[in-house]
Structure formats: structure tokens, C-alpha cells
Amino acid sequence: MRSARDYTDIIGGLLLIAGGTWFMLYSTGYNIGSLRRMGPGYFPMVIGGLVLLFGVLVLLPGLFRAGQLPRPEWRPFLTISASILLFALIVERFGLIPATVALTLVAAVADNQSRVLRTVILAAALSAVAVGVFTQGLGIPIPAIRWSY
Structure with a gap:
């Protein structure tokens, strides 16, 4: 069944955004440090930001293209x-x-x-x-x- 939006990418993008946001929020409990002197929260903050960014890059095109409704397996x-x-x-x-x-x-x-x-x-x-x-x-x-x- 066709839909006006690509809900598979929308759901995937939202899950990536949620995961990246969680990592970034979790890392604020640790010292972030700087690029020269990284703290224990630096790596989770950067990875969380990248995952969030990829979520946005997956989500946005899905809002403007037609697709199939996802069927869970x-x-x-x-x-x-x-x-x-x-x-x-x-x-x-x-x-x-x-x-x-x-x-x-x-x-x-x-x-x-x-x-x-x-x-x-x-x-x-x-x-x-x-x-x-x-x-x-x-x-x-x-x-x-x-x-x-």
C-alpha cells in the first residue's frame, strides 16, 4: 500500500534522532573536555551528535517522498x-x-x-x-x- 510519505525512513530517522539525543544527554554527566584533552564524555557526545545528524539526514527526504507502509517482521x-x-x-x-x-x-x-x-x-x-x-x-x-x- 502506497503512502504520501516514506514512513520507513521517517520511523528510522526518528529512532536515530532519539538514540543520538539519548547518547548526547547521557554524556553530559561526564566531563566532556576538549579536542586536545578529551574527557570520558567526549566520545559519546560526538557519536551521539553524528547519530542525530544521520537521523535528520534519513528523516528529511522521507517527509517528501512516497513510500510503502512498513510491515513489521x-x-x-x-x-x-x-x-x-x-x-x-x-x-x-x-x-x-x-x-x-x-x-x-x-x-x-x-x-x-x-x-x-x-x-x-x-x-x-x-x-x-x-x-x-x-x-x-x-x-x-x-x-x-x-x-x-
């Missing part, structure tokens, strides 16, 4: 949400690798055309990258695998 929404919740529940108890594998396997259910072998390879690669970046690179104390709780 519940399966991808629910499976992606469930995979994030599952990651949060698993990561402390069992470690980063099992949590990343669970996240990837459950999120793959969102796609009707996902292949098992590709999903397993993706889960292994994402687990290796997560351990390399977060545990080794950034030194975040998350065990790769926790055998006992």
Missing part, C-alpha cells in the same frame, strides 16, 4: 532480541565463546535462507575475533570459556 525481531538476551545470560556463567556461539546460532534463525555450515563457521570466526579483541586486545577480564561457576 516479527520473526527477525524476536530471534535477534532472544539472541542478545541469551548472550547476556550465558557470558558470565559459561564464558565469551559459548555466549558468542549461542548468539550467532539463535540470530541465524532470523534468516530463512541461513545455512548450517556457514552459520557454524561464522560462530567460530566471531568467537575468535571476540576473544582476540576483548580478552587479549582490550584486556577485559571475560574468560573465553568458564568450566566451573
Whole structure:
């Protein structure tokens, strides 16, 4: 069904504006600093401003062009949400690798055309990258695998 406005871009732009505004407001609780001497609130303030700007750039054209009314797809929404919740529940108890594998396997259910072998390879690669970046690179104390709780 055609509409006088592109509500998909309007909704997306408003969500980006809301997210960017939240980041900017949240960062005001920290010292912003300056470009030469950045405080802990500087990076969230800049990222929030960029997200807000992109929201405006998505929103404005959507107000002046026709488009389809959006139809929500519940399966991808629910499976992606469930995979994030599952990651949060698993990561402390069992470690980063099992949590990343669970996240990837459950999120793959969102796609009707996902292949098992590709999903397993993706889960292994994402687990290796997560351990390399977060545990080794950034030194975040998350065990790769926790055998006992």
C-alpha cells in the first residue's frame, strides 16, 4: 500500500534522532573536555551528535517522498532480541565463546535462507575475533570459556 510519505525512513530517522539525543544527554554527566584533552564524555557526545545528524539526514527526504507502509517482521525481531538476551545470560556463567556461539546460532534463525555450515563457521570466526579483541586486545577480564561457576 502506497503512502504520501516514506514512513520507513521517517520511523528510522526518528529512532536515530532519539538514540543520538539519548547518547548526547547521557554524556553530559561526564566531563566532556576538549579536542586536545578529551574527557570520558567526549566520545559519546560526538557519536551521539553524528547519530542525530544521520537521523535528520534519513528523516528529511522521507517527509517528501512516497513510500510503502512498513510491515513489521516479527520473526527477525524476536530471534535477534532472544539472541542478545541469551548472550547476556550465558557470558558470565559459561564464558565469551559459548555466549558468542549461542548468539550467532539463535540470530541465524532470523534468516530463512541461513545455512548450517556457514552459520557454524561464522560462530567460530566471531568467537575468535571476540576473544582476540576483548580478552587479549582490550584486556577485559571475560574468560573465553568458564568450566566451573
